[in-house]
Amino acid sequence: AQRVTQPEKLLSVFKGAPVELKCNYSYSGSPELFWYVQYSRQRLQLLLRHISRESIKGFTADLNKGETSFHLKKPFAQEEDSAMYYCAPVWQLTFGSGTQLTVLP
Amino acid sequence: DGGITQSPKYLFRKEGQNVTLSCEQNLNHDAMYWYRQDPGQGLRLIYYSQIVNDFQKGDIAEGYSVSREKKESFPLTVTSAQKNPTAFYLCASRPGAYGYTFGSGTRLTVV
Numbered sequence: 001a002q003r004v005t006q007p008e009k010l011l012s013v014f015k016g017a018p019v020e021l022k023c024n025y026s027y028s029g030s031p032e033l034f035w036y037v038q039y040s041r042q043r044l045q046l047l048l049r050h051i052s053r054e055s056i057k058g059f060t061a062d063l064n065k066g067e068t069s070f071h072l073k074k075p076f077a078q079e080e081d082s083a084m085y086y087c088a089p090v091w092q093l094t095f096g097s098g099t100q101l102t103v104l105p
Numbered sequence: 106d107g108g109i110t111q112s113p114k115y116l117f118r119k120e121g122q123n124v125t126l127s128c129e130q131n132l133n134h135d136a137m138y139w140y141r142q143d144p145g146q147g148l149r150l151i152y153y154s155q156i157v158n159d160f161q162k163g164d165i166a167e168g169y170s171v172s173r174e175k176k177e178s179f180p181l182t183v184t185s186a187q188k189n190p191t192a193f194y195l196c197a198s199r200p201g202a203y204g205y206t207f208g209s210g211t212r213l214t215v216v
Contacts, residue, residue: 009145034204044148044195046204086147090202093138094164097147 004033004089004096012102013077021072021099023061023087032090033070035061038098039083047072047085057081077103108132111196111208117216118183118190126181126211128196135200137179141165142193142210151194154179183213191215 004025013019025031035047048056050063050070061072070087086098109130118124130137139151150163154173168187173179179198183190193212197205 032202036205043209044197044205044207046206049204088205093153094150095140095148097145 004087004092006085006087006096006099008099009097010100010102012104014104015079016076019074019077019081019101019103021085021087021101023070023072023096025068025070025089027068027089027091031063031070033061033063034088034090035059035070035072036086036088036095037083038086039080044086077101079103079105109196109198109206109208111194111211113211114209116211116213118213119216121185123182123184124213126183126194126196126213128179128181128208129177130179130196130198130206131177132198132200132206133176134198134206135176136198137173138197138199138205139163139169139171139179139181140195140197142195148195151181 007022034049036044037047038044059074061070063070082103084098084100086095088095112127136155138153140148142148149165151169152163152171154160157176160171160173168184170182191214193210195210196208199205
């Protein structure tokens with residue numbers, strides 16, 4: 001079955017450390033994937049999508065077809081990055097369980 | 106200012122009552138969605154509508170109902186048949202195969 005998985009439900013890093021939130025997919029075609037973020041007391045919002053190849057708030061995500069991954073990365077985590085992150089594909093209407101990122105001072 | 110408006114922000118329901126959650130968008134998006142968010146379970150799809158007067162069940166539709174009489178509006182009714190309705194409900198819309206725009210959510214509590 002085609003699906004997207006986020007293997008880590010919880011992830012903690014120290015401020016200034018690199019962070020990588022994992023997203024793996026199983027899809028036979030060319031997937032279009034998004035990362036969404038939900039900060040505390042704020043609405044869920046689109047962070048970035050792979051086709052735009054942009055960097056938002058220092059985050060980047062590269063589609064790796066060989067590893068079937070779309071990991072979200074930031075070289076130096078900040079405390080304000082603490083949030084819930086969801087990886088989601090266009091072809092699927094359901095989201096995974098997400099990863100709760102906590103950046104420690 | 107375009108976006109999605111969900112109301113109310115907080116809602117309390119007595120056992121056995123039906124309640125309706127409002128979702129309105131002025132983004133001219135065709136597709137609208139209702140998700141339920143529970144701690145540790147991510148987002149689960151309740152219902153979705155890709156066009157006016159048409160909607161489909163999602164993964165957890167039992168105990169819920171929707172209508173889509175206007176493009177801008179997609180209200181969700183939580184019926185008394187829903188066994189565990191206490192949750193955070195999110196409405197979203199999107200223009201075709203693009204990213205979702207989400208509302209700010211409604212927190213429903215059964216008292």
